[in-house]
Amino acid sequence: MPYSASRIAQLILDGFDLYRAAFRDITEGARLRFELAQWDGIQEASTARINLYEEQVQVTADALLLQAEQSGILDASRWPEIRLAYIDIINGRFDDELAETWFNSIFCSLHQHELISDQTMFVHSTRPAHRIPSRVQLTRGFVSNGSLENLVREILEEFSFDVPWADPVGDQAMIVAQLRRGLPDWAQMDTQLAVELVQSVFYRNKGAYLVGRVLSQGEQWPFVLPLIHHEHKGIAVDTLITDESEVSIIFSFTRSYFMVDAPVPRKLIRFLKRLMPGKHVAELYTAIGFYKQGKSEFYRGLIDHLEHTDDRFEMAAGVRGMVMSVFTLPGFNTVFKIIKDKFAPSKNIERSTVIEKYRLVKRHDRVGRMADTQEFADFRFPRDRFEPECLAELLEVAASTVVEEGDTILIRHCWTERRMIPLNIYLETASETQTREALQDYGQAIKELAAANIFPGDMLLKNFGVTRHGRVVFYDYDEISYLTEVNFRHIPEAMYPEQEMSSEPWYSVGPNDVFPEEFPVFLFADIRHRRLFASLHGDLFEADYWKGIQQRILEGQVLDVFPYRRGGGEG
Numbered sequence: 001m002p003y004s005a006s007r008i009a010q011l012i013l014d015g016f017d018l019y020r021a022a023f024r025d026i027t028e029g030a031r032l033r034f035e036l037a038q039w040d041g042i043q044e045a046s047t048a049r050i051n052l053y054e055e056q057v058q059v060t061a062d063a064l065l066l067q068a069e070q071s072g073i074l075d076a077s078r079w080p081e082i083r084l085a086y087i088d089i090i091n092g093r094f095d096d097e098l099a100e101t102w103f104n105s106i107f108c109s110l111h112q113h114e115l116i117s118d119q120t121m122f123v124h125s126t127r128p129a130h131r132i133p134s135r136v137q138l139t140r141g142f143v144s145n146g147s148l149e150n151l152v153r154e155i156l157e158e159f160s161f162d163v164p165w166a167d168p169v170g171d172q173a174m175i176v177a178q179l180r181r182g183l184p185d186w187a188q189m190d191t192q193l194a195v196e197l198v199q200s201v202f203y204r205n206k207g208a209y210l211v212g213r214v215l216s217q218g219e220q221w222p223f224v225l226p227l228i229h230h231e232h233k234g235i236a237v238d239t240l241i242t243d244e245s246e247v248s249i250i251f252s253f254t255r256s257y258f259m260v261d262a263p264v265p266r267k268l269i270r271f272l273k274r275l276m277p278g279k280h281v282a283e284l285y286t287a288i289g290f291y292k293q294g295k296s297e298f299y300r301g302l303i304d305h306l307e308h309t310d311d312r313f314e315m316a317a318g319v320r321g322m323v324m325s326v327f328t329l330p331g332f333n334t335v336f337k338i339i340k341d342k343f344a345p346s347k348n349i350e351r352s353t354v355i356e357k358y359r360l361v362k363r364h365d366r367v368g369r370m371a372d373t374q375e376f377a378d379f380r381f382p383r384d385r386f387e388p389e390c391l392a393e394l395l396e397v398a399a400s401t402v403v404e405e406g407d408t409i410l411i412r413h414c415w416t417e418r419r420m421i422p423l424n425i426y427l428e429t430a431s432e433t434q435t436r437e438a439l440q441d442y443g444q445a446i447k448e449l450a451a452a453n454i455f456p457g458d459m460l461l462k463n464f465g466v467t468r469h470g471r472v473v474f475y476d477y478d479e480i481s482y483l484t485e486v487n488f489r490h491i492p493e494a495m496y497p498e499q500e501m502s503s504e505p506w507y508s509v510g511p512n513d514v515f516p517e518e519f520p521v522f523l524f525a526d527i528r529h530r531r532l533f534a535s536l537h538g539d540l541f542e543a544d545y546w547k548g549i550q551q552r553i554l555e556g557q558v559l560d561v562f563p564y565r566r567g568g569g570e571g
């Protein structure tokens with residue numbers, strides 16, 4: 001007897017429930033890993049959770065395929081009925097928007113993308129935008145009652161761990177002092193000043209975060225307490241952050257995903273959106289680990305932008321890449337990256353290797369210095385949404401990926417990434433102060449990547465971008481490698497003068513050899529930039545610096561990289 005649409009819908013939802021249970025198990029383990037200082041385990045758990053979605057989609061799809069004859073799931077004409085049945089059984093769930101995205105993933109794993117429509121899956125969400133279950137408590141409130149000291153003490157007592165606070169009295173004094181610096185006088189004098197905190201702690205890398213806001217007389221400020229675990233001493237509050245831009249950086253697209261319990265994801269996203277109104281919901285979903293939902297929200301945002309503007313795709317600003325071709329929409333803060341059919345002769349790399357490099361970045365700790373990407377297949381856009389020069393260039397360099405289908409352009413495979421100002425272009429018009437700050441952060445970005453066991457490979461300025469917060473971020477991944485795989489060497493002394501004058505090296509060079517002494521001339525055509533960078537980060541030109549970082553990583557150390565400015569009162 002053929003399966004009913006309701007039965008198939010339930011099988012799809014059963015797979016989703018298995019995924020959600022496994023996702024929660026990994027997420028809920030974050031507290032214990034933090035308390036036990038299991039830093040290596042944190043990275044392993046983060047990678048496992050990212051891989052989990054595709055693994056569970058495959059498990060569910062395979063199970064459905066075993067019953068394909070009875071279920072008829074390979075017949076796309078059955079899916080509108082299955083979709084309607086699925087809507088019925090996800091109504092009333094607290095994670096129904098995630099369930100829709102799961103349905104889409106299952107459909108796409110079983111069918112060609114040209115069959116995608118709002119009848120077969122959820123191109124647009126059917127979830128009511130304002131339906132937030134009120135009975136699920138997201139936050140906990142604290143009121144000063146005229147005493148900031150008592151307010152802070154109550155917060156720390158409420159959010160205690162099985163590991164003791166290292167210095168609760170000192171932490172309380174520091175938080176109160178920073179509140180007094182960060183809030184206007186009238187707010188400090190408000191006897192009913194309140195702090196509202198998400199009940200679930202946010203965990204990422206070696207840190208934990210209490211996330212919420214300060215409320216006073218109709219005004220609000222972020223209230224974020226980063227916590228660190230000093231082994232053998234206890235847990236300490238590292239600083240207090242009350243500045244929106246600083247909080248936005250912590251939730252940046254350049255960071256690993258938080259582990260935080262979110263029984264009602266939409267409700268948590270709405271709260272975070274109030275703290276960071278400049279962030280798109282796609283980025284917020286991604287920041288808390290629901291990167292597939294972030295992908296769905298991004299795609300819906302892209303569709304909406306195309307429907308309500310006359311923007312046309314154009315080539316992105318910057319030096320043309322030797323491996324990737326990059327285009328963008330002027331009013332949409334994203335670039336689209338596709339792999340060229342042929343690479344520049346100097347690029348000895350295969351297409352499959354490039355794809356794996358980008359997927360490595362997805363799984364790895366990005367430490368705030370590598371842009372997150374979303375991978376898409378079979379984008380279709382109207383031909384008239386491309387500037388003629390842009391379309392001509394894409395068809396010339398990537399004909400296997402960019403395909404003409406009458407009035408439609410098919411993009412078979414691409415990555416999307418946040419648009420930034422290429423660092424080389426930024427420096428062309430930067431003031432002296434801006435130049436110094438950018439080069440300082442450029443060097444810091446390289447050092448923080450090294451601390452995360454990443455060597456960028458091609459460190460040219462054109463491969464780094466400047467974000468809206470002025471941070472320097474790496475975004476070209478075709479030559480990255482693990483730092484521990486690189487052989488950093490000193491340039492041997494020449495045996496006689498003619499060797500030094502030769503255009504060819506007088507010493508052997510292995511495939512993984514890197515000579516940091518060559519960096520100054522290689523990275524900086526402008527002698528002023530070269531000298532300034534040497535004064536700021538001259539240690540990057542020394543092989544011993546890199547070897548020292550390698551040694552610490554090989555010894556099992558997980559190096560600290562903080563996603564915020566430390567030391568009171570800066571943020």
